[in-house]
Amino acid sequence: MGKNKKHRYDNLNKKGSKRQNDYVEENENQQTNTQQEKIRNFRKTQDGPQSLKEQKKELKKIYKIIGIIVVLIILLDQLSKILIINNGEISLISNTLELRVDNANSGRYDETSRAVNIMTNIVILCIVFGIIKNHNQFVTKKTKILLSFAFGGGISNVIDKIFRGGVVEFINIGNLPALNIADICIAIGWISFIAIFASFSSKELTKKKEK
Numbered sequence: 001m002g003k004n005k006k007h008r009y010d011n012l013n014k015k016g017s018k019r020q021n022d023y024v025e026e027n028e029n030q031q032t033n034t035q036q037e038k039i040r041n042f043r044k045t046q047d048g049p050q051s052l053k054e055q056k057k058e059l060k061k062i063y064k065i066i067g068i069i070v071v072l073i074i075l076l077d078q079l080s081k082i083l084i085i086n087n088g089e090i091s092l093i094s095n096t097l098e099l100r101v102d103n104a105n106s107g108r109y110d111e112t113s114r115a116v117n118i119m120t121n122i123v124i125l126c127i128v129f130g131i132i133k134n135h136n137q138f139v140t141k142k143t144k145i146l147l148s149f150a151f152g153g154g155i156s157n158v159i160d161k162i163f164r165g166g167v168v169e170f171i172n173i174g175n176l177p178a179l180n181i182a183d184i185c186i187a188i189g190w191i192s193f194i195a196i197f198a199s200f201s202s203k204e205l206t207k208k209k210e211k
Contacts, residue, residue, distance in 0.1 A: 062141050066132065066148040073152030077181040078159065084170040098172045114161065121158045125151065138200050143193065150189025153182035
C-alpha cells in the first residue's frame with residue numbers, strides 16, 4: 001500500500017508541475033503576443049505618416065507625368081494640324097498614306113450643334129479627369145497614365161471645335177475615315193482602359209467564385 005500511495009503522490013506532483021509549467025508557458029506566450037502587438041502598433045504609428053508622405057510624393061510624380069503627356073499630345077496634334085493646313089498635302093505612301101485636310105470627314109456644325117457638341121465633350125473630359133484623380137484598386141498608376149492619352153487627345157479636339165468650328169482630320173490611310181493624332185491617342189487611351197477594366201472584372205469574378 002505504501003508503494004501505491006507513493007506512486008499516486010508522485011503522479012499528482014507530476015501533474016501539478018505539468019499544469020504549472022503549462023500555465024507559465026501560456027502566460028509567457030500572452031506576454032510575448034502583447035509585446036509583439038505593441039511593437040506592431042508602434043511601427044504603424046511611426047511608419048504611417050511616412051507611407052502617406054511617400055504615397056503623396058508618388059502621386060505627385062504620376063500627375064507630373066500625366067501633365068507632361070497631356071501637354072505633349074496637345075502640342076503635337078495642334079502643330080501637326082497647323083503644318084498641314086499651311087503646307088497642304090504631304091504624300092508619304094502614294095494612295096495609301098497621305099497627310100491632307102479632309103474636309104469631307106472633318107466635322108463642321110451649325111452654332112447650336114457646335115455648342116451642344118462642345119459641352120458634351122467637356123462633360124466627357126470632366127468624367128475622364130475624375131477617373132484619373134480617383135485612387136483605388138482599379139484606377140492604378142498604369143490606368144491613370146493610359147487615360148491621360150484620351151484626356152489629352154480629347155482636349156486637343158475640343159480646341160479645334162472651339163477655334164476652328166470643327167475637328168481637323170488629316171491622316172488618310174487608304175479608304176479608311178480620316179483621323180488625326182488626337183484621335184489615335186483617344187483610341188489608345190479608351191481601348192487600354194476597356195482592356196484593363198475587362199481584366200479587372202474577370203479577376204474579381206474569379207475571386208468570388210473561389211470564395
